[in-house]
Structures are given as structure tokens and as C-alpha cells.
């Protein structure tokens with residue numbers, strides 16, 4: 001289960017987006033509706049935005065999946 005509390009402003013219930021890549025790592029982006037702080041996770045590990053973007057760089061086989069809250 002992902003912690004959806006924003007570490008930046010403490011607001012709960014960040015929007016969770018999952019990036020699905022064929023034969024790639026599981027990626028998640030948490031976006032805060034309060035301060036727009038974004039957290040990137042690769043295989044459950046928090047990484048920098050630059051690192052996360054490097055994972056998807058040059059790939060056209062990924063899809064964004066919006067995960068409804070509470071799932």
C-alpha cells in the first residue's frame with residue numbers, strides 16, 4: 001500500500017498515477033493537489049524525477065493508469 005500523504009505539505013490523498021512499461025519496472029507518480037509536489041516511485045522505491053524520467057526516456061510503450069483513491 002502506498003502512503004498518499006504529501007511529504008511536502010502533509011496533505012493526505014495525493015493522486016496516484018501508475019506508469020506501466022512493458023518489461024520495465026513498476027512506476028508510480030504521486031501528485032499532490034495542494035502544493036503540486038510530485039513523488040516518483042520505481043518498484044516501490046522513491047527516486048528523483050530525473051531518475052524516473054530516465055527510466056521512461058525513449059520508450060513509447062508505457063501507459064498511464066489512474067488509480068482511484070482507496071484502491
Ligand SMILES: [Zn+2]
Pocket residue numbers: 006007008009010011032033034035036037
Ligand atoms: Zn503537498
